[in-house]
Amino acid sequence: MRRLVLAVGLFVPFCLHAQPQTAATVEPASGVRAEQPWARATAPRQTVGGAYVTLTSPVDDRLVGASSPVGRAEVHEMTMDGQVMRMREQKNGVALPAGKPVALAPGGYHIMLMDLQKPLVAGQVIAIQLRFQHAPPMDLEVKVAPIGAQGPNMEHAH
Ligand SMILES: [Cu+2]
Numbered sequence: 001m002r003r004l005v006l007a008v009g010l011f012v013p014f015c016l017h018a019q020p021q022t023a024a025t026v027e028p029a030s031g032v033r034a035e036q037p038w039a040r041a042t043a044p045r046q047t048v049g050g051a052y053v054t055l056t057s058p059v060d061d062r063l064v065g066a067s068s069p070v071g072r073a074e075v076h077e078m079t080m081d082g083q084v085m086r087m088r089e090q091k092n093g094v095a096l097p098a099g100k101p102v103a104l105a106p107g108g109y110h111i112m113l114m115d116l117q118k119p120l121v122a123g124q125v126i127a128i129q130l131r132f133q134h135a136p137p138m139d140l141e142v143k144v145a146p147i148g149a150q151g152p153n154m155e156h157a158h
Helices: 001-019 020-025
Strands: 033-040 047-054 061-067 072-081 084-089 094-096 102-103 108-114 125-132 138-145
Touching: 033 125, 047 138, 061 072, 072 102, 094 102, 102 108
Parallel strands: 033 138
Antiparallel strands: 033 047, 047 102, 047 108, 061 094, 061 125, 072 084, 072 108, 125 138
16 A cells, blocks of 8 residues: 555656646657658759658657668758758757657758669659657658659649
C-alpha cells in the first residue's frame, strides 16, 4: 500500500504539467507523419535533385539524415543571400517540434539528392529513407513531379 501511495504521489504532479489531451494519447515516437512526399524531375546529365515532404512528429524530434538508392542524400536548407541562392547541409538536422507540421519545400529545407546515377523522371517513384533522432527510420515512396514543379500535383501547370 505504501508503495502504491508513493507511486501515485509521483505520478500526479507529472500529469498536472502535461497537456490534458496528449497525456492520454501520446503516440509512440514512430508516429511521425509524412505528407505528400515528392521529388522534382531532373534534366539529363543533371546529377542533383531535390525531394520534399511535410513532416509532423507527435513528440519533439529531429530529422537528422536521409538515404536513397538513387544517389547520396543529405538534409539541406536553401537560403537567399542577397540575390545568391545558398544551400547548406543541416549537420544538426531539422527540428520537428511536437505536433507542428514542418515543410520541406522548394526554397527552404529539402532532401538533396546527389550523384544521381540516372535522371529522375516524372511519374517515377523513388525510395527515400528518413532518419530521426528518436523515431525509427521511415521509408518513403516519393513520386517524381515534372521539371519545374513547385509541388506534388503540378502535372498540368503551364
Ligand atoms: Cu541542397
